[in-house]
Amino acid sequence: MMKLIIQIPCYNEEHTLGTTLAKLPRSLPGIDCIEWLVIDDGSRDRTVEVAKAYGVDHIVRFPINQGLAKAFMAGLEASLKAGADIIVNTDADNQYCAEDIPTLIQPILLHQAEIVVGARPIWKTKQFSLSKKLLQKLGSWVVRIASNTKIPDAPSGFRAFSREAALQLNVFNNYTYTLETIIQAGQKGIAIASVPIHTNPVMRPSRLVKSTPRYVVRSLFTILRIFIIYKPLRFFLFLGTLPFSIGVLLGFRWLFFFFFETTTRTRVPSLILAAILILIGFQLWMFGLVADLMAANRRLIEEVQLRMRRVDTDAVKRTVKDVSPVKQGSNVHLEL
Numbered sequence: 001m002m003k004l005i006i007q008i009p010c011y012n013e014e015h016t017l018g019t020t021l022a023k024l025p026r027s028l029p030g031i032d033c034i035e036w037l038v039i040d041d042g043s044r045d046r047t048v049e050v051a052k053a054y055g056v057d058h059i060v061r062f063p064i065n066q067g068l069a070k071a072f073m074a075g076l077e078a079s080l081k082a083g084a085d086i087i088v089n090t091d092a093d094n095q096y097c098a099e100d101i102p103t104l105i106q107p108i109l110l111h112q113a114e115i116v117v118g119a120r121p122i123w124k125t126k127q128f129s130l131s132k133k134l135l136q137k138l139g140s141w142v143v144r145i146a147s148n149t150k151i152p153d154a155p156s157g158f159r160a161f162s163r164e165a166a167l168q169l170n171v172f173n174n175y176t177y178t179l180e181t182i183i184q185a186g187q188k189g190i191a192i193a194s195v196p197i198h199t200n201p202v203m204r205p206s207r208l209v210k211s212t213p214r215y216v217v218r219s220l221f222t223i224l225r226i227f228i229i230y231k232p233l234r235f236f237l238f239l240g241t242l243p244f245s246i247g248v249l250l251g252f253r254w255l256f257f258f259f260f261e262t263t264t265r266t267r268v269p270s271l272i273l274a275a276i277l278i279l280i281g282f283q284l285w286m287f288g289l290v291a292d293l294m295a296a297n298r299r300l301i302e303e304v305q306l307r308m309r310r311v312d313t314d315a316v317k318r319t320v321k322d323v324s325p326v327k328q329g330s331n332v333h334l335e336l
């Protein structure tokens with residue numbers, strides 16, 4: 001039985017969640033069961049009441065606001081425990097068209113990809129300013145370089161994940177999951193694809209992008225951090241090569257003047273600077289080797305984690321097959 005769970009991270013979404021839920025499908029070709037899951041990220045309004053009124057099947061609740069990234073990961077964990085074969089993530093502000101869900105999951109059903117990202121028509125979206133459109137394109141280009149993928153709209157939150165892909169994902173950043181999961185997919189060799197989607201008119205301002213410059217800075221730090229986590233040796237080798245090379249050139253310069261200059265100048269400051277730069281470069285290379293060893297240990301831990309997740313979710317899948325389906329709208333809760 002192919003089960004699809006549509007998850008929606010929410011934070012004070014009582015005014016938009018109902019519109020979003022009203023358009024979600026309950027049946028699709030190739031899918032035997034569709035369930036809805038809402039992650040209440042410490043909302044202080046009637047978000048949970050709205051979710052119950054619209055018959056949401058599963059509700060994960062944080063007592064206090066944890067941030068989008070943690071809400072997203074909590075949704076993946078809960079979806080896997082509920083026996084999901086495919087997980088679709090969408091926003092509670094009705095930004096994405098629910099009619100595009102069949103298009104979004106099609107590459108997974110055809111075994112062409114494990115993760116599918118919906119690509120918004122950025123240049124045709126009137127509510128995006130020119131600066132935001134340019135920054136979206138620039139950010140997506142940087143993510144493509146860092147991840148070695150071809151995703152044109154990296155910040156898009158409208159995504160589909162196969163069960164296998166969801167089992168392998170880990171989000172370290174507390175701010176957002178969008179960029180990090182793409183870089184992880186590229187570094188782990190998870191097949192990732194993109195499909196064109198449509199967007200609805202804006203119902204409220206973005207809570208994630210309160211300031212465009214701040215969002216850009218935080219996104220760049222996220223990309224840099226994930227690149228260091230997955231490619232530490234390459235990063236520190238590149239970082240250490242610059243001071244090491246400058247130090248070597250200064251050293252050769254000192255040797256040239258020492259052997260061929262006729263004056264009595266010792267040029268000691270140049271020699272000291274060359275030694276300092278060479279030592280800095282060498283130390284950065286050593287940091288790279290240590291970080292690479294730590295990365296190897298992290299990969300082993302992730303392998304253990306993946307096997308444990310598979311054991312747990314396989315047991316859940318067997319249990320789900322053995323019991324009768326939960327009636328839609330039963331509002332299963334999980335407090336975190």
